[in-house]
Amino acid sequence: MNMKKRKIWGDVIFRGLTASFASGIAVIFIAIIVVLWHQSQPSIQKFGFSFLVSMSWNPVHEQFGALIPIAGTLLTTFLALLFAIPLSLGIALFLAELAPHWLRTPFGTAIELLAAIPSIVYGMWGLFVLGPLMADYVQPFLKATLGFLPIFSGSSMGIGMLTAGLVLTLMIIPFISSVTRDVFLMVPQPLKEAAYGLGCTTWEVVRDVMIPYGRKGIAGAVFLGMGRALGETMAVTFVIGNAYHLSWSLFAPGNSIASTLANEFTEADGQVYLSSLIELGLVLFLITLIILSLAQIWLRRSAAGRA
C-alpha cells in the first residue's frame, strides 16, 4: 500500500518537473518575441513595412532598412545548403554503408569534432587562408570560364558572399552528415537485404530504399544545419565583407543580419538605430520560424501523400 502510494507520488513529481522544463522553453520563446517586439517599437513606428524592403542603412540620417541584411542572410544560407547537402549525404553514405568497418569510427569522430571548433576559428581560417585562395585561384578561374554569368563578375577580392557561403558550408557539414549517418544506420537491415536480393545495385538501394526511408530524419538534419547557417555570426562577419550593397555578383561583399548585429550593437547610439538593430533580430527570429514551419508542413504533407 505504502509502496504504491510512494510510486504514484514519485510519478506525479517527475511529471510536474519535466512539464515545467518543457513549458519553460515555451515561456522563453514567447518572452523573446515579446521583448523583441516591444524594443523594436520605435523603429516599427518610424519605418513600418518599408523597413523590410528598404536598402538604405544610414546611421547619419537614421534611415534604416533590412533588405540587404535579409538578402545576405538568405543567400549565404542558400549557398551553404547547396554545397553542404550533397557533400554531407555522400559523407553519411560512405560512413554508414561503404567504408570498411575499422574506418567508420575514426572518420565519424573526426567529422563530429569539426562541430566542436569555435566559429571564430572558422572565421579566421576563412579570412587568412580561404580568402586569399579564393582571390588568387578560384575567383580568377571562375571569371575565366563562367565570367559571362553576372554572378561570377566583379573584382576578385576573396571576401564576399561566396567565401561566406563556403565557410558556412564547412561549418554545417558536421551537423548534417553525422545526423544523416545515424539516420542511415537506422534503416532496417531486412529492407536493404531484400532490395539487394532483388538484384539492386548499391546506388539503387541508397536511392530507392535508404533515402526514402530516412527522408524525415535527413530533412531534420538539413534544418539543423540551416538553423546554424542562418544565425551564424562571427565566422560570417570575418569573411562577408560587411558592406551594405546589393549585387548580382557572388564575389561582391554583403552583409547578414547576424553580422550586422555583431558589428553595430555596441556603438549604436540613438533610439531609432538601436531599435532598428533589435527589429533586425526580430526579423531573423521570424525568418527562422517561418522556414521551420514551412518545412514541418511540407514534411507532413509529403508523408501523408506517401501513405
Place this chain on the structure above:
Amino acid sequence: MQKGNFLRTVLVTAAAVAAFTVTPCRAELTITGAGATFPYPAYSKWAYDYNQETGVRLNYQSIGSGGGIKQIKAKTVDFGASDAPLEPKELNESGLMQFPMVMGGVVPVVNIKGIAAGQLKLSSETLAEIYMGKISKWNDPKIVAENSGITLPAEDITVVHRADGSGTTWIFTNYLTKVSKDWKDKVGNDKAVEWPVGLGGKGNEGVAAFVGKVDGSIGYVEYAYALQNKMASVMLKNHDGKFVAPTAENFQAAAAGADWAHAEGYYMVLTDQPGATSWPITGASFILLYKNQANPEQAKEVLKFFAWSFKNGGKSALSLDYVPMPDAVVKMIETTWQNEVKDSAGKAIWP
C-alpha cells in the same frame, strides 16, 4: 609528536587564511571607466604604473565610444571615454563635462604591389573621391598626377572601412566632411556612415587584416596599428597644401595650433588643422565626467588619476605612438575641474 605536528599545521593554516582574508580590508580603491578603444593601450599603461605607485586600481572596459557614453549616462562607471566629443548642448542636457586626455592620428594605408610606406601621395580631394567610389582604378589620371615618380598598376581599388561604429571612423569622416562638399552632402560625419563603396572590417585589426590580404586595397587605421603591422601609410596633402607623413611630430604639430581656450566644453576636432607640418587626420580622445558628484571622495580619486597621468604619462604615451596633451592645455583642464566638478553641496572637489 604526530599530533603536535598536526596541530601546528592547523594553526599555521588558520593564521594564513586569516591573513589572506584580512588583507583586502585594507580598502583597495578601484576607479571604473568605460569607452573608446583607441586610447585603451595608453590608459592601461597609465593604470598599471599608477597602481604600482599608489595601489589604486583602474578598471577600464574598452567597449567603444558609444558604449562609454551609454555607460556614463547610466552611471555604472566613474568616467566615460569617447573619441568623438559631445556637443556642448548634449553635455549641458546630461550634466556632464568633458576634457581631452590624449591625442593620436588616423592614417590611410594601402596594399599595392611595389608601393612602400610614404611613397603614395594623395590630396584630400582624391582621398574623398576614392572613398566616394568615383575613382576606382589605381592608375586614374588624378592619382597619377599626384604621384609622378612611381608607376601605379591598372588595378581596381578596394576601399576598406570600419564595419562597427567607431571613434576612428568619426575622426576620418569628420575630415572627409571638411574637405569634400560631395562627401558632406551625400555621406556625412558619424561613428558609422552609409559607405558608398567598399568592404567593412571589424575593429582596427579587421581593417588592417583586410588591407593586408586584399591586393589594391586602401583603408584607414589608428596610427599604432599601421606601425605594428608595418603597413604602407600614405602621405596626405594638409590644409597648407603640403604633403606630410604620419608621424608623432606631425600629430603634435596639428594639435599645437588648436585653440582649446575658445572651444566651449572642449568641443574641438583636430582634423584639417593649419600648419606646414600638421597631419590632417588628427584627433583627441575625451573623458566624460558628471559635474555633480554624489561621492566626492571617489570623484577626487578619479581626478587624481587623470592629473597623475597628465603629469607622468607623457613619455609612455609617446612610446605607444600617442601624443600627450600640451602643458598649457593641461593647466586649462585642471582649472575647469576646479570650476565645474562639484559635490552635492556645490563645493569644488579639485584640488
